[in-house]
Amino acid sequence: MTYDTTDAAGPTGASRGGRLFALLYGVAAYLFFFATFLWFIFFTGGILLPKTVDSGALIDAPLPALVNLGLIALFGLQHSIMARQGFKRAWTRVVPKPAERSTYVLASTLVLILVIALWQPLPTPVWTVTAPLPYWGLWALFGLGWAVLLASTFMTDHFDLFGLRQVWFHYTGRSYTPVQFRARWLYRHMRHPLYTGFLIAFWATPEMTVGHLVLAAGFSTYIVIGTLCEERDLKAFFGERYRRYCAAMPRYLPRLRPWRDDA
Numbered sequence: 252m253t254y255d256t257t258d259a260a261g262p263t264g265a266s267r268g269g270r271l272f273a274l275l276y277g278v279a280a281y282l283f284f285f286a287t288f289l290w291f292i293f294f295t296g297g298i299l300l301p302k303t304v305d306s307g308a309l310i311d312a313p314l315p316a317l318v319n320l321g322l323i324a325l326f327g328l329q330h331s332i333m334a335r336q337g338f339k340r341a342w343t344r345v346v347p348k349p350a351e352r353s354t355y356v357l358a359s360t361l362v363l364i365l366v367i368a369l370w371q372p373l374p375t376p377v378w379t380v381t382a383p384l385p386y387w388g389l390w391a392l393f394g395l396g397w398a399v400l401l402a403s404t405f406m407t408d409h410f411d412l413f414g415l416r417q418v419w420f421h422y423t424g425r426s427y428t429p430v431q432f433r434a435r436w437l438y439r440h441m442r443h444p445l446y447t448g449f450l451i452a453f454w455a456t457p458e459m460t461v462g463h464l465v466l467a468a469g470f471s472t473y474i475v476i477g478t479l480c481e482e483r484d485l486k487a488f489f490g491e492r493y494r495r496y497c498a499a500m501p502r503y504l505p506r507l508r509p510w511r512d513d514a
């Protein structure tokens with residue numbers, strides 16, 4: 252899982268210009284992702300934008316719900332395939348290793364833009380909450396979900412997750428070291444707080460439509476499948492300690508008593 256950036260010819264043999272280019276590429280991919288993700292939050296909440304989960308033009312396609320499910324499947328396939336070790340080995344013959352994660356981030360951003368742009372609104376109401384207390388409570392949960400998600404990225408390694416740490420190490424001539432197992436803050440109470448944040452944000456809405464339901468159910472299904480794949484990889488990578496963590500801690504719902512590794 253490490254790659255050497257300290258050979259005699261310079262980090263991975265790359266020139267200073269090449270390393271600077273990789274760094275700028277990584278930063279650009281990160282900013283592009285972040286802006287798109289903010290857009291996705293507003294899209295999901297149906298806030299301010301002309302095209303949201305519940306509005307915008309229909310494209311000329313039969314069964315709009317199938318178009319939406321296809322978009323979510325595309326998102327899932329891109330995420331799952333590009334995260335596999337075999338794919339990474341093949342892919343890094345084309346893309347320099349230090350920029351591999353940034354390229355993943357860039358590809359994810361492009362697919363997310365496709366989801367937003369081609370999403371088919373299905374505005375038939377499923378539930379509508381108008382009483383002030385639950386109405387604002389659901390909006391608060393919506394905000395809480397995204398906040399938990401963002402905060403969780405900093406509880407493992409935000410900068411590694413989005414490829415910045417990799418291009419920075421490359422730029423400064425340091426060898427890459429993978430992020431170690433972490434169980435701090437929310438991760439001391441549950442295994443997947445980031446995914447819990449997603450689940451809360453997708454389902455907490457005072458106005459659930461058929462289109463929003465397809466979004467919430469589709470992405471929730473992907474999250475469950477993605478969790479299983481991720482855990483399989485993490486057990487192989489982190490070993491016995493992660494197995495103990497899985498055996499003791501719940502996946503998505505917090506356990507009050509924090510995790511203690513007594514081994």
Ligand SMILES: C[S@@+](CC[C@H](N)C(=O)[O-])C[C@H]1O[C@@H](n2cnc3c(N)ncnc32)[C@H](O)[C@@H]1O
Nearest residue numbers: 403407431432433434438442443444445446447
């Ligand atoms: C999108 S994040 C989701 C993390 C976690 N599944 C969650 O929902 O909070 C996926 C990355 O987090 C890393 N990761 C997950 N759990 C971790 C832990 N306890 N310590 C360190 N890294 C972890 C994985 O290696 C993976 O690259």
